[in-house]
Amino acid sequence: MPRSVPKSGKRNRPKTVYKGKRYLCAICRKRSPKPVKTPAPWYCPKCLAEREEHRAQ
Numbered sequence: 833m834p835r836s837v838p839k840s841g842k843r844n845r846p847k848t849v850y851k852g853k854r855y856l857c858a859i860c861r862k863r864s865p866k867p868v869k870t871p872a873p874w875y876c877p878k879c880l881a882e883r884e885e886h887r888a889q
Contacts, residue, residue: 859883 855864858873859882868874875883 855868855872855874856862857864857876857879859875859879862876862879864874864876
């Protein structure tokens with residue numbers, strides 16, 4: 833017999849983020865394909881290149 837599992841998400845989600853969470857890009861909000869181990873903010877390669885370009889100017 834299947835166990836009753838609520839699907840609302842309220843009781844399923846942890847209250848704090850676990851270590852190695854998949855971060856979103858700080859600019860375009862695109863998800864990282866792998867867990868990001870470094871502290872936030874995380875930038876996807878496209879946004880990182882644009883950011884470096886603006887810094888160089």
